[in-house]
Amino acid sequence: MSTQDKVIAIIAEQAVLDPSDVTLDSTLEDLGIDSLGLVESIFAIEEEFDISIPFNANEPEQSDFDISNVAAIIAGIDKLIAAKG
Amino acid sequence: MKRVVITGAGTINALGHSVDATLESMREGRCGIGELAFRDVERLSIKIGGQVRDFEAEPRFNRQQMALYDRFTQFTLIAAEEAIRQSGLEFTGELAARSGVVLGTAGGGVSTWDDNYRSVYEDGKNRVHPFVVPKLMNNAAASHVSMEYNLKGPSFTVSTACASSNHAMAQAFQMVRSGMSPVMVAGGSESMLCFGGVKAWEGLRVMSKDACRPFSANRNGMVQGEGAGIFVFEEYEHAKARGAEILCEIAGYAMSSDASDIVMPSKQGAARAISGALRDAQINPQEVGYINAHGTGTAANDKTECSAVADVFGTHADKLLISSTKSMHGHLIGGTGAVELLACIMALKDGIIAPTIGYEEPDPECALDVVPNEAREAKVDVALSNAFAFGGLNAVLALRRI
Numbered sequence A: 001m002s003t004q005d006k007v008i009a010i011i012a013e014q015a016v017l018d019p020s021d022v023t024l025d026s027t028l029e030d031l032g033i034d035s036l037g038l039v040e041s042i043f044a045i046e047e048e049f050d051i052s053i054p055f056n057a058n059e060p061e062q063s064d065f066d067i068s069n070v071a072a073i074i075a076g077i078d079k080l081i082a083a084k085g
Numbered sequence B: 001m002k003r004v005v006i007t008g009a010g011t012i013n014a015l016g017h018s019v020d021a022t023l024e025s026m027r028e029g030r031c032g033i034g035e036l037a038f039r040d041v042e043r044l045s046i047k048i049g050g051q052v053r054d055f056e057a058e059p060r061f062n063r064q065q066m067a068l069y070d071r072f073t074q075f076t077l078i079a080a081e082e083a084i085r086q087s088g089l090e091f092t093g094e095l096a097a098r099s100g101v102v103l104g105t106a107g108g109g110v111s112t113w114d115d116n117y118r119s120v121y122e123d124g125k126n127r128v129h130p131f132v133v134p135k136l137m138n139n140a141a142a143s144h145v146s147m148e149y150n151l152k153g154p155s156f157t158v159s160t161a162c163a164s165s166n167h168a169m170a171q172a173f174q175m176v177r178s179g180m181s182p183v184m185v186a187g188g189s190e191s192m193l194c195f196g197g198v199k200a201w202e203g204l205r206v207m208s209k210d211a212c213r214p215f216s217a218n219r220n221g222m223v224q225g226e227g228a229g230i231f232v233f234e235e236y237e238h239a240k241a242r243g244a245e246i247l248c249e250i251a252g253y254a255m256s257s258d259a260s261d262i263v264m265p266s267k268q269g270a271a272r273a274i275s276g277a278l279r280d281a282q283i284n285p286q287e288v289g290y291i292n293a294h295g296t297g298t299a300a301n302d303k304t305e306c307s308a309v310a311d312v313f314g315t316h317a318d319k320l321l322i323s324s325t326k327s328m329h330g331h332l333i334g335g336t337g338a339v340e341l342l343a344c345i346m347a348l349k350d351g352i353i354a355p356t357i358g359y360e361e362p363d364p365e366c367a368l369d370v371v372p373n374e375a376r377e378a379k380v381d382v383a384l385s386n387a388f389a390f391g392g393l394n395a396v397l398a399l400r401r402i
Helices: A003-015 A035-049 A070-084 B019-028 B063-068 B071-087 B093-098 B110-122 B132-136 B140-149 B161-177 B195-202 B236-241 B267-281 B299-318 B333-350
Strands: B004-013 B100-104 B156-158 B183-190 B227-235 B248-257 B288-292 B321-323 B382-389 B393-400
Touching: A003 A035, A003 A070, A035 A070, B004 B019, B004 B071, B004 B161, B004 B236, B004 B333, B019 B333, B063 B132, B071 B140, B071 B183, B071 B227, B100 B140, B100 B161, B100 B333, B110 B132, B110 B195, B132 B140, B140 B156, B140 B183, B156 B161, B161 B183, B161 B227, B161 B248, B161 B333, B161 B382, B161 B393, B183 B333, B227 B236, B227 B333, B248 B267, B248 B333, B267 B299, B267 B382, B267 B393, B288 B299, B288 B333, B299 B382, B333 B382, B333 B393
Parallel strands: B100 B156, B100 B183, B288 B321, B288 B382
Antiparallel strands: B004 B227, B004 B248, B183 B227, B248 B393, B382 B393
């Protein structure tokens, strides 16, 4: 499974949707994922890829991790995986 | 119904090892938050907290006591000693039989759990100390206070996360007001500043890595603290008859439940607790001069709390003073309402309002007078203390100058 497929699977599970319903331009809001769901998704992604995502729920927009849509999340994860080496 | 007054106060927390030291720090706007120091701290991403410093339990407690007292119990006993000494009460006969202790804690003996899990899981040991259970249980602190001071009436522990102390004090107040007990020892304690205790909070991603800045637009989360606050609640005529010094009156309280979300606060739930406390105490909103805010420094709490205060007080919300002392001592979780009650007593008794320190940028969603950065003098007749817990459980106390 590619990074993209894995991330979509995690987000779909959190949103209680079929992975085919999660598109790259879906926002978390579109998918019905609230702040608690977001924190849980980030945890699941960190566990899956063994990375640390800089994210503070108090200032989501200031965190150095773009969560504006699924594509942005995947791009951020790719960057963190690459940085890990 | 009986009137209820406070005739003793005690504390130990990041701002001081006594009430005098704590109030002096609050007056000066000192920050008790700093680098955490304990085993494995380097594995945490959150490395700051309001730790109790320069505290050695060993000379205060003997070897047998150390085997039974978790840090949260040690803090409780130190604060209880100060409070009961100040009250001048000795519990014997009928007074002892009817007096008890109700305390709040969210986690109880967290470091005892942590140390012993480490021992069996990480170190692979297969045996733990025989007193692990009596040391970690949430009621250990209340039980040791009852034993130390011969309190033989109703005693128990309340656990409602960040509102534990306020729920405990509300319950103790109700017991004295109803005539059930002439005196109740009340308050709370918490000691979660160990690897497991901070790691658990880290998971929620609501903690600040640098400072607790309640109501400030650039606030970025809460900071944990530790310690205890203990008070002697006494029936007014009982206190007057023996010529006791009265710190203030507890006029009323209210509790409410949001019945909505396990972590997100609710304006309606908070507002119902605040207005309920005013009603219970028969206080006009215009009489309230100071509110000790829950003020955690999270994005969600502070704006919800300010909005609830604005709803309850209307135009008077702009006249009253509201501050969060968590900016100085951190969030003591189950013990927080007890330590924060000291700021209310200082406002009523000394006319000094503890500041919200670390305040840097106004937030239009928190547009109240939050007493930024410096303590202020003000004559206050009525003060409120707010506590809004995870789980949506709220408890607000109303205090009056006497």
